Amino acid sequence: MPTETFEFQVEARQLLQLMIHSVYSNKDVFLRELVSNASDALDKLRLAALRDDTLDADVSDLHIELETDQDARTLTVRDNGIGMSYDEVGRLIGTIANSGTAAFLRELREAQDGAGTEGLIGQFGVGFYSGFMVADEVTLLTRRAGERQGTRWTSRGEGTYTLEKVDDAPQGTSVTLHLKPADPDNQLHDYTSVWKIKEIVKRYSDFITWPIRLVGQNGQNGEKGDDGEASAPETLNSMKALWARSREEVSEEEYHELYKHIGHDWREPLETIQLQAEGTFEYQALLFVPSHAPHDLFNQNFRRGLQLYVKRVFIMDDCEELLPPYLRFVKGVVDAQDLSLNVSREILQQDRHIRMMQRRLTKKVLSSVKSMMTDDAERYATFWREFGAVVKEGLITDPDNRDALLAVTSFATTHGDDGTVTLKQYVERMPDGQDDIYYITGESRESIDNSPHMEAFRERGIEVLLLTDPVDEVWVDAVGEFEGKALRSIAKGEIDLGAREDEQSEGEREKQAEDYAGLLGWMREQLSEDVKEVRLSTRLTVSPACLVADSSDLTPALENMYRAMGQEVPRTRRILELNPDHALVKGLNEAYGEREDRSDLSDTAELLYALAVLAEGGRPKDPARFVRLMADRMERTL
Incomplete structure (x- = not known):
């Protein structure tokens, strides 16, 4: 059969070069990976034979063989498992189909220590290529169970590989490593040494459920018995099921x-x-x-x-x-x-x-x-840093275990820079008079720390949970409450935190509401395409304005999430809240009361709304117009 030469996929070629020129602290992992691949092949064959009694395959003695040749400096890992067809070899060995290839290459380059890099091999499913860490050339001979023709694959890892159809291949796969020249100063990495092979198998593969046999070794002491005949294969692993x-x-x-x-x-x-x-x-x-x-x-x-x-x-x-x-x-x-x-x-x-x-x-x-x-x-x-975001999905999908999940969840909070708090801990330290568990959602800790919605809560020392995972937008509505305390977004609905002694009396607040009634109604008309209501805020102490949603409305982040999933979601008009104690809002109200022609105040109303959008991390619907208006106002101040 003719031998064909192919070029590696670009990613595979890059990976091979990293393997060949790697400085792994522990090259022994290549054997772990090849034995693991062989074990998988045996598992697949036994399963295929169970499901298809017409499969023409020998399953009477499934096993893995290791064979070394000290003179030829080769190490062969052989199994009699499922094997591969000609097309499968080209598809699986010549390319890397793993969607994480780019991530693998990036992490491999960035890993700073040998222990860190060695594990990336198996993690990304490219264990076969690890053989090039110790070999100048790799030969793979395979025949798929049930087929008559086999395939030989050979490469020196230099950008190309050859494929050849063969007629005499045994069932399964054998990988022969033509090892790099011996290093007389480092016998610890002599992979033709029997003791070295035994050590690696015992350390990494003792639990493999298939027998791993060391067959007769050329050029090795002890390869023959007392009668001069080759000794029987030695099983190196215990095959004990740890579970x-x-x-x-x-x-x-x-x-x-x-x-x-x-x-x-x-x-x-x-x-x-x-x-x-x-x-x-x-x-x-x-x-x-x-x-x-x-x-x-x-x-x-x-x-x-x-x-x-x-x-x-x-x-x-x-x-x-x-x-x-x-x-x-x-x-x-x-x-x-x-x-x-x-x-x-x-x-x-x-x-x-x-x-x-x-x-x-x-x-x-x-x-x-x-x-x-x-x-x-x-x-x-x-655990929570690595998996908290995915565990919280269960609060939505698994109501039967919701209590158990709530017991192991924790959240960042305004009462701690680095640590987290459980809902139980939050409730236990709620002050008298607080009936709700307050939270805010956002894309990052920084963005919600600077949110205008936080101002009144920060000033009063009221603890707020800081939720920054996308799933947080959904589970809080699904859960609703904890131990009788409602989960309440500080960016939705009206917030009544109660008056402090130094704040206005009820009568003063009513008078303020009357003073601003005209401005609020006028701004509602001016911004009717964007907001459904304009009202005075009880949650602002520093910022001039903020946007809030009705209690039943979707948040902007949740709207974007649904749209990203291909779902059509109508745009929600939200509520613009104004800080009546802010100089800008006071000035706007005074100008509104003094003028009959208020057309020139429309730009100010528009800018105030755009500032509220920017404060929550959004962008004005017409950025160019916003820039022009801002530049014009800045010019007037000079």
């Missing part, structure tokens, strides 16, 4: 390595959660909460779900039905005893046992977060 063993039998390091294998992550998990359910429906679960959010957590195509096993038999990799979407960052394994081995995703969606498992696993994760919150403030702070 079926007690916590006393398993070290934290073993748990962490399992997490790294499952989660394609290099960092240790934040929390390890083990659950064993007995009774009418038995299952074991071993779950992990990561210590950082994956780069694509909020992408629509984010792969979520737990690994599902049935009686130690792998069924599927991303079983979404085992946890709700707001816990999609949790990784782990669930091993059920009473499900069918050929269970499909469609069946899982209707299975009552699966629903029962989801309820139990969800409660277990939330109770673990609650314990973290109580026992280790620093770990909880890390």
Whole structure:
């Protein structure tokens, strides 16, 4: 068969160069990644054979083989799993289809330490390329189960690769690394050494459920027995299912390595959660909460779900039905005893046992977060910083667990620069006479800190929750109240904080309302396209004006969110509130009362409205006109 030469996709070529010239502190991870890929291939073949009894594939002895040749300086990782077709090799090995490729390359370049860079390999699903850290040339030989023809792929990582169809390839995939020249001063990285291979497998892959066998090694001591014959392959891993063993039998390091294998992550998990359910429906679960959010957590195509096993038999990799979407960052394994081995995703969606498992696993994760919150403030702070925004989605979608979710949520507040407060803590320190839990939403802490809506609350020392995640715009309406206290936006509706001793009496306020009645009605007519009401404000102490929404109106941020999702939302006219104690507003009112022809005041009214829009982070509907009006007013002051 003719050999064809192809060029790597641009991103793949860049990635290869980074791998080849990398300065990884721990190059051993390449073997972990190749063994992990081989394990996945074996899982896929067993699953395919369960679902298709006509598949022409040998599943009698599924395993992984490692073979070294000291003379030729090669290391081969071989499996008899699902394999790949010719087209699949070109598509999967020659290009990087991962949508996070750009992010991967950026993070790989920016990572400052070896420990940081090594984990990015698996995290972004490009583990195969890690072989070029230790090899000058890589050869892949593969044949897809059920097919007759195989494929050979070869590359030196220099921009091109060759593809060749072959007739004598065994089922599965073998990756042969033609290792770089030996470094006599650094025997710790001799990957033809038996002890080195054993060490790596024991450290990273001992829990793999398939046997990892070290076959006869050329040029190695001990490759033959006493009778001169080649010794039998040695199984290097224990193949023990960690989730079926007690916590006393398993070290934290073993748990962490399992997490790294499952989660394609290099960092240790934040929390390890083990659950064993007995009774009418038995299952074991071993779950992990990561210590950082994956780069694509909020992408629509984010792969979520737990690994599902049935009686130690792998069924599927991303079983979404085992946890709700707001816990999609949790990784782990669930091993059920009473499900069918050929269970499909469609069946899982209707299975009552699966629903029962989801309820139990969800409660277990939330109770673990609650314990973290109580026992280790620093770990909880890390959890909430990384995953708080996604957990709050459950306040909208999971009313059954809303109380448990509210118990583990926390928020930035005006009564703390860096820390957060729970709703329970907020309620406990509410002063007498305060009936509502006040909050404000916005795009950033800086923008809402400077919001004019905050002025009266800051002056009176009333605590306000500062909500800056997009989901905050939605869940506050879904929840509504906490322990009988209404959740109240300080940017919606009328706010009555009560009068201070140094403030106006009720009679004085009524007189002020009469004095401004004419101006308010006139401005309502002038700005009728943009506002539905103009009124005096009780929430402003410094700014001249602000915009507020009616209690039932959508906020501008929520309107934009719906539009971004393709939903048509009518534009909401809001309420313009004026600060009657501000010199600009006082002057405008005096001018209004003194003049019969008020046409020249229209520009001032328009500017006042535009200033309120700018104060909340918006932009005037006609920026060019706003600039002209401002320039004209500034010129008059000179």
